[in-house]
Amino acid sequence: MGSRSSFDMSKMSTADRILLGAGFLFFIDLILPWQRVCVSFLGVKGCGSATAYGGNGSWAGWLAGIFSLLLLVWLVLNLMGVNLEVGAPASTISSALVAGTVLFGLLKFVLVIANHSFIGAWLGLILLIAVAYGAYMKMQEPKGTLLPPAPPGPAV
Numbered sequence: 001m002g003s004r005s006s007f008d009m010s011k012m013s014t015a016d017r018i019l020l021g022a023g024f025l026f027f028i029d030l031i032l033p034w035q036r037v038c039v040s041f042l043g044v045k046g047c048g049s050a051t052a053y054g055g056n057g058s059w060a061g062w063l064a065g066i067f068s069l070l071l072l073v074w075l076v077l078n079l080m081g082v083n084l085e086v087g088a089p090a091s092t093i094s095s096a097l098v099a100g101t102v103l104f105g106l107l108k109f110v111l112v113i114a115n116h117s118f119i120g121a122w123l124g125l126i127l128l129i130a131v132a133y134g135a136y137m138k139m140q141e142p143k144g145t146l147l148p149p150a151p152p153g154p155a156v
Contacts, residue, residue: 011079015141018134019098020075026105026127027068030061032120034112049118057111060104067100068131091138098135102128 012020033049035056040046052061074097078090086093105128112121 013138013141015134015137016075016079018130018137019094020072020079022127022130022134023068023071023075023101026101026124026131027065027072029120029124029127030065030068032123033118034061034108034120034124035116036118037116052108052112052120052124055112056115057108060108060111064101064104064108067097067104071097071101071131094138095135098131102132102135105131 030052032051034052035054036047036049038045038047050056050058052058053065054061071094074093077084078094084090105124109117109121109125109128
């Protein structure tokens with residue numbers, strides 16, 4: 001019988017928890033209204049809103065969503081102990097996914113802020129800062145060091 005991978009919360013560092021939590025919340029935030037505009041015409045008022053996937057810079061919202069989803073999947077697989085041989089260190093892949101999430105999330109925010117931004121955009125900005133902080137903490141974690149070989153002992 002093959003070994004089963006399981007998600008072990010005790011293996012998670014504080015940085016992993018921040019990355020996973022903030023990344024998940026950011027992914028959810030992308031469906032909240034990021035833009036809202038209200039107009040009044042002949043005494044009739046109407047409002048419309050757009051998520052991060054629509055409105056100004058929707059391409060950046062879609063790319064931020066894709067990168068954040070890939071980041072979440074990558075983190076969960078790593079925390080489950082799944083060994084994904086992709087030809088690059090896991091830390092490099094994680095860094096690239098965080099960079100894509102933050103870059104395109106910030107681009108979406110910048111494109112929206114001048115055009116009727118709404119609560120989702122501001123929450124997204126806070127969550128992007130949290131994702132970046134989690135990545136910074138992850139970089140500061142001590143890397144596993146190899147211990148020197150034990151000196152030979154006396155033969156028994």
